[in-house]
Amino acid sequence: MNKIKIHTLLSGILLSISSLLWGQNAGRFQGEVDALNQLERHFSPDDRICLFTGSSSIRMWKDVQAYFPEKKVVNTGFGGSTMSDLLYYADDLILKYKPAQVFIYEGDNDIAGKIRAGRIMKTTRELIEKIRGQLPEADIVLISPKPSLARWSMQKKYLRLNRKMARYAGHEPNMAFASVWNIMLDETGAPRKDIFLEDGLHMNKTGYDLWAGVIGGFIK
Numbered sequence: 001m002n003k004i005k006i007h008t009l010l011s012g013i014l015l016s017i018s019s020l021l022w023g024q025n026a027g028r029f030q031g032e033v034d035a036l037n038q039l040e041r042h043f044s045p046d047d048r049i050c051l052f053t054g055s056s057s058i059r060m061w062k063d064v065q066a067y068f069p070e071k072k073v074v075n076t077g078f079g080g081s082t083m084s085d086l087l088y089y090a091d092d093l094i095l096k097y098k099p100a101q102v103f104i105y106e107g108d109n110d111i112a113g114k115i116r117a118g119r120i121m122k123t124t125r126e127l128i129e130k131i132r133g134q135l136p137e138a139d140i141v142l143i144s145p146k147p148s149l150a151r152w153s154m155q156k157k158y159l160r161l162n163r164k165m166a167r168y169a170g171h172e173p174n175m176a177f178a179s180v181w182n183i184m185l186d187e188t189g190a191p192r193k194d195i196f197l198e199d200g201l202h203m204n205k206t207g208y209d210l211w212a213g214v215i216g217g218f219i220k
Contacts, residue, residue, distance in 0.1 A: 032078045033089050047072045050219060053093050054105030055081045057146065060202055067212040068219055074099065082110045083123040090127060095134050101220055102131065102138055103178070107145040107161050111154055117161040121168060128172070141218050142169050143211075144179045147191045149200030178218050183210045 043049060050071045052058050058077030065073040076093040078085075083106040086093065094102060104127075110120045124142070131138060144162045147155060162181060169177035184207070186192045195207035203211070 029079050049099040050101045051099035052103045058105045080109050087127045103141045105143040111157050121164050140175045142177050147184050149191050
């Protein structure tokens with residue numbers, strides 16, 4: 001067995017062990033990921049692909065291409081995923097597209113799932129290292145976990161994670177942190193009620209308009 005096969009096998013074993021320790025089913029999004037892989041995407045080898053990935057706040061941004069029409073945008077957002085899920089599916093959802101720029105939104109469901117910020121950051125670093133291993137020149141942008149009506153009681157945990165993400169991104173080359181936190185708050189410092197769907201968690205068009213205003217400043 002050659003070194004590449006051994007490395008792939010060991011990576012799969014480690015991810016499975018990590019998934020079990022975290023109480024997650026590593027393959028729980030396989031059907032959704034398979035469906036994303038079957039979508040027809042018409043790009044040439046020379047296209048500079050801008051990839052958005054992460055949990056449902058990305059998955060539900062179905063018209064993200066319309067916000068950045070000058071770019072070749074790929075959206076591989078999936079389910080109620082966590083950072084460890086994205087690490088597990090990184091080959092299919094990130095690396096296969098060889099993007100020039102990657103926007104990552106994870107951490108929201110991690111915090112809601114009672115995963116500590118330190119552990120989330122450990123997985124984040126593993127994901128970034130995996131991306132860097134194959135795409136050393138790619139620009140990577142971490143989008144801050146957002147405030148929401150449904151999860152406002154956990155705001156301190158979200159803010160702690162955001163600070164850690166910002167600090168990490170600030171010390172890494174070709175990496176940035178896009179904060180969507182403050183723009184989603186009203187004059188009292190609470191989440192705006194007009195930017196969410198009925199579930200108080202996912203955003204409507206007004207919410208995505210706010211996101212685009214911030215994220216557009218990071219598009220290259």
